[in-house]
Amino acid sequence: MTDNSPTVVSVTGLEIRLPDGPVLLAGARLTLRRGRITALTGPSGSGKTTLLRALVGDLPAGAHVAAGRIDVLGHDVLALPPDRLRHLRRHRVAYVGQDPGSALDPRMRVRRLVAETAADPSPRAVRNLLAECRLPLDDGLIDRRPGALSGGQQRRVALARALARRPDVLLLDEPTAGLDTALRDEIAGLLRSLATTRDMAVVLACHDPDLVGRCADEVVELAPALRPAPRPAVPTGRRGRAGAGPGDTPGAGLAAHGLEVTFTRRGHAHRALAGVDFAAAPGSAAGVVGPSGSGKTTLLRVLAGLRRPDAGTLTLDGRPLPALARERGRGGGRRVQLVPQNPLGTLNPARTVGAALARPLRLHRTTAKADVAGRVAELLGDVGLPVGVARRRPHELSGGQRQRVSIARALACAPDVLLCDEVTSALDPSTAAAVLDLLTGLRATRRLTLVLVSHELDLVAAYTDTVHILAAGRVTASGPTGRLLPARR
Structure with missing residues (x-):
């Protein structure tokens, strides 16, 4: 893919703030193209999650757009009526948040969670999606509820739900948080494959420089809208070596x-x-x-x-x-x-x-x-x-x-x-x-x-x-x- 790939998302000069409160995002710009992966980087609190949510018209309660424009698949997201915004979210733009476990219905089993959003809800298609997201199929996971899954497994089930919609744009907030190195590398390869084979625009908020280096075509770094608090002072000395002393009794702790x-x-x-x-x-x-x-x-x-x-x-x-x-x-x-x-x-x-x-x-x-x-x-x-x-x-x-x-x-x-x-x-x-x-x-x-x-x-x-x-x-x-x-x- 080249920079001539079709543009599907354009954000210009976006500022989001709370009334009588802090600026959550200041002057953000973003361009997403089909077949390409864009990484949002920057320190905690710089507005990465706020920007991702704004792309689907989901602003924090009380927040408002003070300046800028968001264009997604030819639509001004900020001006869309509720029914058309819901259609956009359900069929063309998929979002996987940073805490995917909280978005999974705790009463539903994995197979139903994925089938619920799928363009093809057949058992075979559901199993293929779970396998594509590197989830095991031979240990009963497909019949478990979210509470019986690890954090990494919940994250991959949420990714399978998002892919089941066959979206044009995939928004991911820290997609490899809580995953081991081998799985991170597999997910990086999966995202690269998805962008290419499905001609899909992918944007991910990420703190992991290895993941960004492995799969991102472009990197957009956000600066914090607020100056961070000073780093807390701690006693000097070697890290991680304030352990038990010689006087500790066996069985203590x-x-x-x-x-x-x-x-x-x-x-x-x-x-x-x-x-x-x-x-x-x-x-x-x-x-x-x-x-x-x-x-x-x-x-x-x-x-x-x-x-x-x-x-x-x-x-x-x-x-x-x-x-x-x-x-x-x-x-x-x-x-x-x-x-x-x-x-x-x-x-x-x-x-x-x-x-x-x-x-x-x-x-x-x-x-x-x-x-x-x-x-x-x-x-x-x-x-x-x-x-x-x-x-x-x-x-x-x-x-x-x-x-x-x-x-x-x-x-x-x-x-x-x-x-x-x-x-x-x-x-x-x-x-x-x-x-x-x-x-x-x-x-x-x-x-x-x-x-x-x-x-x-x-x-x-x-x-x-x-x-x-x-x-x-x-x-x-x-x-x-x-x-x-x-x-x-």
Whole structure:
């Protein structure tokens, strides 16, 4: 393809802002052509998600276009009546958001989720689409519901739903977040093939320079409309080495033994965890790595008390830890907190960020009533967000900003253990390092135990003391990170 390929999307001088609030996007320009892939890059909060949503006429609540024009397939999106806009979305432009799991109906099985939007809903066509998106067909996945899928699997099901429409334009927000390196490379090849064979325009918002380099024909870099907050200060010293001291007693910290979890659908059993042992000493950082679907998220949900294991035991500081969070009491529930992979599905859309952060402060009584507002401001500063974010709601934030709010909410409980599921997947490299530097500082000052699930092996190598490697629901290796994942230069 050349630059003479037909133009299907044109954006000129686009400015989007909230009334009496911040500018979400300033002076954006974008041109999409058939058969070509365009990557949107830029730091978290620069407006990548806002621009993608604007292409389908879906602006954040209260936001308005202050200047500019959006032309999609010959239509002025901002002037289209509702019925024609719905037709455009359903048949010609497909959008896969950054938190695809929150957009999948939790009651529907995979085969129905894909058939629902398909131009050809036949079982064979559905299976071909799932295979094209690198999803397994021989382990019962097609009959599972979204809650029984890993984050990476949910992302690929959402991609299959989008492709089922046979769109002219495909919009993807962080399409490889939460996927291992091998799958990222496969998805890059898939996108390249789709653009060429289907003569489709593809635009993806992406923080992954490797993915951009592998498949993008053009790169559009967005600058933040707002100046980012200062990077949080942390104690100096070597990263990821604030671990347990020589005085720690055996059995202290968070541990699990013999965890078994099986998902059963229509008589087909899928073992998500098979005899998994896990341990993280007080003040240490433990990494959990493995391919998509290997059981990493299921392990974190069991540790957090959100999923009862079929077998196995949990202990915290050598004492039995009840399987479910609601059985742990207020104090026990506070001590182990989870930062999920898809924060949009867990942040109440009706609450402002300030209210979301204030609630755990009051619930767990970690802060005096008179000091709550000040503590909310401190928490936002800790994760690199301006104080003004407290007045905004989740849908008014970028994916990276929502992830940092989710981290701040977990920290508001003053936990002893913080379980982080792909918390840097939606962040640009500098922000990801800033967040992990923050967590490293908290480990040193609060003896916070950190459990980090990530496909970013360089980050796991730099910021953890020990690592557990999962494959097909089993721990295949565990031990010092320096031995199992030598630091990359």
